[in-house]
Amino acid sequence: MAFKMDQPLYCLADEQEQKETLDLWEKEKHGGLWSANNRLPFPLTFLMGLIILTAFMITMPIWGQRPNAELYVDFIKIMDSSEVQQLETGEEKIKYITNHVYQNADDRTQGAIERHPLTWDDLINIAPGIKEVQASGGAYPLDNYNVIGDRIALANFEGNFTINGGKNRERIQPWWDKGYTIDVFYVTYFLILIVLIIKRLPHFTRKPDMSKAS
Numbered sequence: 001m002a003f004k005m006d007q008p009l010y011c012l013a014d015e016q017e018q019k020e021t022l023d024l025w026e027k028e029k030h031g032g033l034w035s036a037n038n039r040l041p042f043p044l045t046f047l048m049g050l051i052i053l054t055a056f057m058i059t060m061p062i063w064g065q066r067p068n069a070e071l072y073v074d075f076i077k078i079m080d081s082s083e084v085q086q087l088e089t090g091e092e093k094i095k096y097i098t099n100h101v102y103q104n105a106d107d108r109t110q111g112a113i114e115r116h117p118l119t120w121d122d123l124i125n126i127a128p129g130i131k132e133v134q135a136s137g138g139a140y141p142l143d144n145y146n147v148i149g150d151r152i153a154l155a156n157f158e159g160n161f162t163i164n165g166g167k168n169r170e171r172i173q174p175w176w177d178k179g180y181t182i183d184v185f186y187v188t189y190f191l192i193l194i195v196l197i198i199k200r201l202p203h204f205t206r207k208p209d210m211s212k213a214s
Contacts, residue, residue, distance in 0.1 A: 072147070
């Protein structure tokens with residue numbers, strides 16, 4: 001039962017264990033389904049990898065984040081400017097504002113703008129709430145507020161005591177959470193375990209002699 005580690009991706013079982021396994025397959029019919037010891041088809045392996053990768057990519061917490069109110073501060077700053085107001089339609093106005101803010105933003109903010117587009121009507125609806133928080137000078141900064149439909153609200157997350165002199169917890173939605181870490185750990189554990197199980201079998205080039213089966 002010793003592990004053979006000189007060629008781990010070829011076979012993890014030593015020669016004696018491989019021979020014992022082949023002998024067992026040749027001796028037993030397994031309900032009429034004899035072991036042919038074929039390799040797992042590559043298209044199936046590729047499909048499994050693609051499914052796992054796609055699942056992790058589309059469920060990554062960053063894609064489920066709500067936009068925070070701070071993201072749209074620069075939108076509101078220029079929404080009443082003459083350049084915007086002279087445009088005729090809401091589509092033209094929000095396109096001009098978005099392009100202007102996007103070009104002057106850093107990479108992270110640009111990514112957030114791409115993930116959270118909004119319409120001119122959306123901007124009109126959320127602007128009063130953002131202006132009210134800015135004017136009130138409350139306990140929480142704007143990046144602790146999420147935009148939910150036509151209003152803003154404190155995010156339902158609680159982080160470290162860093163707000164207002166350590167009296168309040170920050171309410172910023174994380175881009176990575178514990179649940180995702182657990183998913184990564186257990187899927188990685190599952191894949192490693194499957195590889196260990198498969199590689200403990202004789203290499204797929206070793207075929208049992210079914211003529212010996214009784």
